[in-house]
Amino acid sequence: MKMHACLDEKTGSRKMGKCEQSLYGHMHSINDATFTSRGHIIASCDARGVTKLWDFRKLIPIVSIDVGPSPGNEVNFDPT
Secondary structure, eight states: OEEEEOBOTTTOOBOOSSOOEEEEOOSSOEEEEEEOTTSSEEEEEETTSEEEEEETTTTEEEEEEEOOSSOOOOOOOOOO
């Protein structure tokens, strides 16, 4: 499954519009994804309960946690 993630290379912030990178790794549909406040780490969750953390600078998964078979519906980072 492919996830499109967009980051402005000059400012390091998320951006709308044309995506610059695609991340591959989930085997099932992605239900949610979010960036950290700095924009370099992405968390994503899928329909089979797999949650992944991604290093957006290197375009690779950092960790994959399978808590299935229930779907992951939302991921968030604690802002504190």
